[in-house]
Each structure stands twice: as C-alpha cells, then as structure tokens.
Amino acid sequence: MTELDDIDGLAAEYVLGTLDAAERRTVAERRASDKALEGAIVAWERRLAPMIENVRPMTPPPALYNKIRAEIGLAQHIVSLKARERALERRAARWRNAFVGVSAVAAALVGVLGYRDYQAEMNPGTKYVAVLTASKDMPPFLLMVDMKTSNCIITAVGAAPVANKIYEVWMLHDSLAKPKSMGVIGEGEMNVMPVEPGPDRDMLMNASFAVSLEPMGGSPTGLPTGPVMYTGRLVKATP
Amino acid sequence: MPPATDKYAELLAAVAKGQESAFAELYQATSPKLFAVAVRILKSREVAEEVLQEAYVKVWEKAGDFNPAIAAPMTWMSAIVRNRALDEVRRRVPKASADESELDNLESDDEHPLVGLERQEDVARLMRCLEGLEPEKRQIVRLAYLDGMSREALAKRFDRPEGTIKTWLHRSLAQLKGCLEQ
Numbered sequence: 001m002t003e004l005d006d007i008d009g010l011a012a013e014y015v016l017g018t019l020d021a022a023e024r025r026t027v028a029e030r031r032a033s034d035k036a037l038e039g040a041i042v043a044w045e046r047r048l049a050p051m052i053e054n055v056r057p058m059t060p061p062p063a064l065y066n067k068i069r070a071e072i073g074l075a076q077h078i079v080s081l082k083a084r085e086r087a088l089e090r091r092a093a094r095w096r097n098a099f100v101g102v103s104a105v106a107a108a109l110v111g112v113l114g115y116r117d118y119q120a121e122m123n124p125g126t127k128y129v130a131v132l133t134a135s136k137d138m139p140p141f142l143l144m145v146d147m148k149t150s151n152c153i154i155t156a157v158g159a160a161p162v163a164n165k166i167y168e169v170w171m172l173h174d175s176l177a178k179p180k181s182m183g184v185i186g187e188g189e190m191n192v193m194p195v196e197p198g199p200d201r202d203m204l205m206n207a208s209f210a211v212s213l214e215p216m217g218g219s220p221t222g223l224p225t226g227p228v229m230y231t232g233r234l235v236k237a238t239p
Numbered sequence: 240m241p242p243a244t245d246k247y248a249e250l251l252a253a254v255a256k257g258q259e260s261a262f263a264e265l266y267q268a269t270s271p272k273l274f275a276v277a278v279r280i281l282k283s284r285e286v287a288e289e290v291l292q293e294a295y296v297k298v299w300e301k302a303g304d305f306n307p308a309i310a311a312p313m314t315w316m317s318a319i320v321r322n323r324a325l326d327e328v329r330r331r332v333p334k335a336s337a338d339e340s341e342l343d344n345l346e347s348d349d350e351h352p353l354v355g356l357e358r359q360e361d362v363a364r365l366m367r368c369l370e371g372l373e374p375e376k377r378q379i380v381r382l383a384y385l386d387g388m389s390r391e392a393l394a395k396r397f398d399r400p401e402g403t404i405k406t407w408l409h410r411s412l413a414q415l416k417g418c419l420e421q
Contacts, residue, residue, distance in 0.1 A: 004413045012412040016383045017280070017321065018390045018405075021329040028322075042309060044412075047419050049314035050362040051369075051384050057271035058278060060291055065266055068292050072262075072299045 011040035015048055061216050063166055063186040070190050141169070141185070141230060143209055145195060152204060154182065155190040159211075168214045170224055173207040182209075184218040208233050243268070247312035248305075255302035262299055269313065270295070273320045280324040280387030290327055294320040311361075328387045368418035376411040379404070 004012060013019050014027045031038045144153045154169055166186055170179040183191050195201045210231045212224035219225050247269065253261030270291065277287035277294075297319050305315050369377050379397065382388045390408070394401040 004409055004416070008416075009409050009412070012416075013408065015318075016380065016408065016412065017325045017387050018383045018393070018408060019329075020389065020391075021326070024326060024329055028326075045314055045318045046310055046361075047365065047416065048384055049311070049317055050365040051381065052272065052276050052313070052317050053362045055272065055275045055279060055385060058275040059271045060274040060288060064288055064292060065263075065270075068266070068295045068299075069259075069263075071292070071296050 007034075007036050008040050011037060012044050014041060015044035059217075061166065061186075062218055063184050063189060066183070066185065066189055066191055070192070141167070141211055141232075143169070143232070143234070145201075145204065145234060150194055150196055150201075151192050152182075152195045153190060153192050154185055156185050159185075161186065162213060164216055165213045165226065166216055166218065167211050167229070168218050168224070168226075170210045170212065171204065171207045172210060173203050175203060178223055179210065181219065181222065184214065205234060244311050244313070248307040251298075251302050251305045251307075251312055251315075254299060255305070265298075266295060269316060272313070273317060276317060276385075277320050277324045279385055280321065281328055286327060286331075287324070290323045291320065294323050297323075325387055329389065364419060365415075368415050371418055372411050372414060376407055379407060380411050380415070383408070 010019075010027060014024065019027065027037070027041075031041055141159060142153075142155050142157055144155075145151075146153065156167065159167055166184045168184045169182040169191075171182055172179050182193070185191050195204055208231060210224065210228050212219070212228045213226035214224070215226075247265060250261045250265040250268075254265060273294065274287060274291050277290045278284055281287045281290065294316070298316055301319075305312065310318075369380065372380065375397065379393055382393060382396070388396070390401050390404050393404045397404065399407075
C-alpha cells in the first residue's frame with residue numbers, strides 16, 4: 001500500500017482536521033515558508049473538498065451579511081465612524097446605567113447628546129437623526145441621514161438581542177400604501193444605505209420610522225408581523 | 240466543469256478588484272453551503288456565524304490570491320471556512336447546541352442531492368474512492384472532515400487508542416490518494 005511521507009501525512013491530517021490546536025498552529029505558521037508543505041496542503045484541499053457537496057445548505061441569518069459589509073465594503077467610507085460608534089456605545093452604556101428606568105424624554109435626550117458628541121468629530125455637513133426610543137432605558141436605535149455623503153445610517157446602539165428574533169426597521173409615509181422595510185438589523189450592527197437627492201430622499205426626510213421584532217429572516221410577509229417596539233422621526237442634529 | 244465554478248471564479252476576480260456587487264452575489268450563492276459546513280464542525284450556529292463573518296472578510300481581502308489554476312473557487316473558500324472553524328473548535332470545548340434537531344438533521348445528509356458547487360467528476364471520483372475504504376475507515380474520514388472530530392474524539396467513539404486512529408487515518412488517506420491518482 002502507498003504510504004504518505006511526513007510532509008504529506010501532516011498536510012493530509014491538517015486538511016482532514018484531526019490535528020490538535022498546537023499542531024494546527026505549527027502547520028499554519030510553517031506553510032507560509034515551506035513550499036512543499038503548502039503544495040501538499042493545497043493538493044489535499046483539492047482532493048477532499050468534494051466531500052462538502054453532501055452537506056445540506058443552511059441559509060445564514062440575513063443580518064450577517066450586513067455585519068460583513070460593515071466590516072469590509074463600508075470600512076472604506078466609515079472606518080472612522082466605526083471607532084466613533086464604539087466610543088458612543090461606551091458613552092451610551094455609562095448613560096444607560098445612570099438612566100435606567102427614567103422617562104422616554106430623558107432617554108431620547110441621551111441619544112441626541114450622544115449623537116452630537118459623536119457627530120462633532122465627523123466631517124461637517126448637515127445631518128439628521130431620528131432617535132427611535134421606547135418608554136424606558138436607552139434609545140436602542142439611531143437613524144441618521146448625512147446630507148453630505150448622502151447616506152442613511154441605522155445603528156443599533158442599545159437594542160437587546162432577543163433569541164431567534166431580529167429587529168426590522170420600517171419607513172412609514174403618507175405616500176406609501178404600507179410600511180416599507182429598511183432591512184433587518186442586529187445588536188451592535190450598522191446598516192448604511194445611500195439616499196441620493198431626489199423624491200426618495202424627500203420622502204425619507206418626512207417619514208416616520210418604526211422597529212418591529214421579526215423572525216430571524218425578517219418579516220415573512222413584507223409587513224411588520226411582530227410587535228412594533230420603537231418609533232421615531234428625523235430631527236436636524238446640526239445647524 | 241459546471242458553470243457555477245466558472246461563475247464563482249469570475250466573481251472572485253471581480254471581488255479582487257473591490258467590486259461589492261460581485262461580493263454580494265458570491266456571498267448569496269455560496270454562504271448557505273459554507274455556513275452549513277461551519278455549523279456542522281462547530282455544532283453552534285452562533286459560533287458558526289462569527290466564523291463565517293471572519294471567513295468572508297478574508298475572502299474579500301484575499302480574493303486577489305485566488306488562482307483558478309490551483310483550486311476551484313469552492314475548494315478555496317471552503318478551506319478558509321474550515322480552517323477557521325477547525326482552529327475554533329480545537330480551541331474551545333464544544334457545547335451542546337440549543338437546536339440539536341437541526342444539527343441532527345445536518346448529519347443525515349447522505350441522500351442529499353448534489354447542488355453543483357464542485358466539479359461533478361471530482362465529486363464522483365472522491366465518492367468512488369471513499370467507497371473503496373472499509374466502512375469504519377470511511378466513516379472516520381467523514382466524521383473528521385465534515386464533523387470536525389478530533390483524533391481523541393474518534394478514539395473514544397470507536398473505542399481504540401489514539402495511535403490506532405492515527406494509523407488508520409494515515410492508511411485511509413494514503414489509499415484515497417492512490418485511488419484519486421488512478
């Protein structure tokens with residue numbers, strides 16, 4: 001019977017997955033400089049990959065793509081924004097501790113204050129923000145329209161995750177026959193969508209927003225099916 | 240070669256140029272399979288989501304390294320996902336998932352229809368070569384590759400010393416290699 005030499009045996013087990021953590025680390029480091037090992041690994045990947053053909057596909061939650069998008073494509077535009085968002089979250093957490101149980105007005109104020117803080121460090125340009133707030137606790141979502149970059153940004157700041165459910169943001173406007181979905185959003189996530197000047201943006205600026213709790217994939221009907229948790233409107237956040 | 244393979248190679252080339260729409264299309268087409276691969280190894284949807292996120296970020300960043308002459312797109316992408324998943328599963332103690340029924344479901348995959356993500360002749364050849372292994376050895380190879388079982392876990396499951404499992408694995412892999420090269 002054929003025997004595998006040391007390098008081939010190591011590569012085969014690395015690809016098969018049976019090495020322990022320390023062995024995997026060693027191989028991962030070594031392959032960068034060891035052409036023979038690298039070649040053997042690639043060859044084993046090619047040999048064994050067809051096995052995944054029999055794995056039954058499973059659609060990941062839709063919010064995952066937003067996360068990936070936020071981490072890569074949008075990183076080019078809003079890399080600094082992410083850092084600011086984290087700073088805002090930390091600030092929000094401090095405020096949240098101070099404000100648990102207080103009125104919606106106070107909570108909304110925290111959102112606006114936090115946002116102003118955050119916004120002052122960004123490029124100039126008129127921005128609008130809607131604080132979508134519940135009756136108590138922190139504003140869970142911020143919806144911002146940046147007139148300079150023509151972006152509408154929805155961030156989940158303090159939304160508590162609910163098992164097997166996801167938040168979905170809706171736009172409501174007199175000219176719309178029914179609420180229009182603006183996508184699903186998970187805890188700590190940020191959706192950025194372009195809003196070019198024109199009728200769509202005009203509508204957005206005058207719309208109301210609502211957040212409902214939906215099954216993982218978002219509303220199955222295209223309309224809110226779960227409880228509407230939060231509502232709000234845009235206000236001008238800069239002069 | 241099924242058209243999907245060519246299509247994914249084209250998409251990866253566009254992704255390498257930073258084309259977001261190509262990335263979205265590639266994600267749409269390939270994430271259900273790769274998510275399932277990760278869930279099956281990690282036995283947790285939650286951890287699999289983290290791994291999948293990291294893997295696709297890497298696909299975006301490394302798409303320029305993809306060489307269709309060396310690997311099929313799904314081979315290349317699944318290696319990224321599996322490596323991340325295996326690193327993760329070897330690092331942590333696996334927890335039971337809340338949704339065991341779904342995970343059980345994942346394991347009963349043998350009659351699952353082929354969905355054309357890999358070159359069909361490669362799939363057929365590997366299946367034929369796996370059939371050539373003794374049933375127990377074939378099962379060990381599948382449990383290792385698809386379910387991420389460690390040598391230790393396999394030793395327990397088959398009630399053999401780890402050394403024996405290692406010997407079996409090496410013999411089985413050598414036999415597979417020989418068969419695939421015929």
